[in-house]
Amino acid sequence: MSGWPYTTxxxxxxxxxxxxxxxxxxxCELRGRTVLAKAVDHIVAIAKGGPAFPPLDGLMSMCEPCHNAKTNAVDHPNASGFRRALAGYDVDGNPIGGDW
Ligand SMILES: [Zn+2]
Structure with missing residues (x-):
């Protein structure tokens, strides 16, 4: 990740x-794992019109593997890859079709 706004x-x-x-x-927390976050992700990507400096609830703390999974999914036309990567959670962290 480089360039604006990350250099500001x-x-x-x-x-x-x-x-x-x-x-x-x-x-990871949603999946019951305690992993220290290394990255802060825009929940709505700047490239998709999200604010560069959103309020904290517009951001998501993520470990490197989760962040890479999301970045790869967002960078590719088939964003469902991230859903699979998160084993049943959408990019907002909500269970997909879950009744539990
Ligand atoms: Zn993670």
Whole structure:
């Protein structure tokens, strides 16, 4: 990840605030795993019209494998790859079709 907005002080501050508020990987947490987050992800990608500096609930803390899985899915036309990667959770972390 490089370039705007990731090189800005505003992003670094926002990223630090998100990791301080949510230090664990959110997708892993949903699956009952405790993994420290290393990345802060835009829930709505900037490329898809999401804000570059959203409020904290517009961001998701993720570990590297989860973040890479999402980035790969978003970068490819078939975004369902991320759904499979998260084993039943959509990109917002909601169970897909779950009644539980
Ligand atoms: Zn994870």
């Amino acid at each position: 002080t505003a992003w670094r501050n926002l990223r630090r605030a998100k990791l301080a508020a949510s230090p664990l990987c959110h997708p």
